[in-house]
Amino acid sequence: MELEKERERERAITPRSEDYSQWYVDVVQRAELADYSPVRGCMVIMPYGYAIWENIQKALDKRFKETGHQNAYFPLFIPYSFIQKEAEHVEGFSPQLAVVTHGGGQKLEEPLVVRPTSEAIIGYMYAKWIRSYRDLPVLINQWCNVVRWEMRTRLFLRTTEFLWQEGHTAHATREEAEAETHRMLDVYADFAEREAAVPVIKGRKSEREKFAGAVYSLTIEAMMGNKWALQAATSHFLGQNFAKAFEIQFLDRDNRLKYCWTTSWGLSTRFIGAIVMVHGDDKGLRLPPRLAPIQAVIVPIYKSDEERSQVLEVARATLTKLEGAGVRAHLDDREEYTPGWKFHEWELRGVPVRVEIGPRDVEQEQIVLARRDIGGKEGKRAVPQARLVEAVTQLLDDVQEGLFKQALEFREKHTYEPKDYGEFKEAVERGFALAPWCGSAECEAQIQEETKATNRCIPLEQEPLPENAKCVRCGEPAKERALFARAY
């Protein structure tokens, strides 16, 4: 008995309540999303994890194209001097740079930086390409890898090298560039909520937290399963900072030479970490159907050879029907595992819908559907084979919605509006704290020191504060509420 419990523990992943970090590592590895590489802080994204990334890419790329952007590719290496052209940018990124000093067996004249982000090289190229207002706006995105030398790394959430997309746009007017910054934030929020079922809070980063070189940064913040915050994507209004640093100028209608207004925006493989942490449970991953590499897995059940051939026939027909309807389906017809084993395996890997087909179902011309977001018998139900496609597609939509609702309710349940600093301190222990803030960087730093919580953002959508509102910490007048939380 004791031994059985031990074995059970070995098979199972660490419960979230016991050790959230270990749970996360267990899920990522056991679900075969990623594995460690021999290089510190670098990971291998395995086929199943990469398939999620490909689905993220598809969903985002479609939105980028719909909003008029084109893809291009800029080089991995950037002359060291380019990074130094924008003062805040250098200061922000220099501690994180990987620098190449040798090539072809010889020391380089000028060291090359492995891009930590591409504002510099893209700024240089835009200066070459842009002549007149007729060339604007320039709306380009690139899918690539970047390298930032991190002190502490975690699978997907913070790795030395990561994959992302970075959009870089140049505009004739401030208004247009700001509109682009907001528009792309909306694109990210729409993607996060509709495709990934991750509810997000749109907001503006504080001065302290903004991108190095931006006038301001916008962000979408999501609550993870341990109630910490994660910045899921950012969109930056760069003003004319990079335009001035790289001489990105255009001749306007009035025949005057002007600096462009630029933006940049990005979403990385970190988002996969967000999906794991927002939806995952003690059984493992729970993938949102719209991004799941496998949306429905078919598990055949049989005893005798006769049953086997009958069941498999129905299972294969089921697979064909689902695929024909555009469902990403998979038939797990491996002989070496029992149905029960397969149930656990596919639950661990987060497949949203399971289709069980056994002798009883063959006889009654039905199939059994089980949904990943609701466990046990409650999430199971039998459906006539004739209604298969309809039922599965409907169920996928239901799971998508169910995951979003669960995540949203969880966030709302753990978001507080503390009345004073005492309540504030308790609130950031238990989740998000939305509180009036004076706007000073000093206050922000103090809060971080005293509570470990950081200023995640100033939410864009918020009720106006009463006239005499005071900062939750220092008591100075406050104009806005800021969202504070522990964060990854």
Place this chain on the structure above:
RNA sequence: CGGGGAGUGGCGCAGCCUGGUGAGCGCGCCUGCUUUGGGAGCAGGAGGUCACCGGUUCGAAUCCGGUCUCCCCGACCA
């Protein structure tokens, strides 16, 4: 980069303190038979330069020094 923990067949661990007898256990893997509606059973079998480098010693998984990687906590960050 500072503090703490870890690295032994694919996975989880024991052995180390007190150096020496064949490097062991569970899971997994391979073969065969029986099984299959929530992690199957029996029998047989394969698999490890004990993270790496160096030192002490007649002899090192075990003692000493260094390096690498991972996990946790902090400072830096998507």
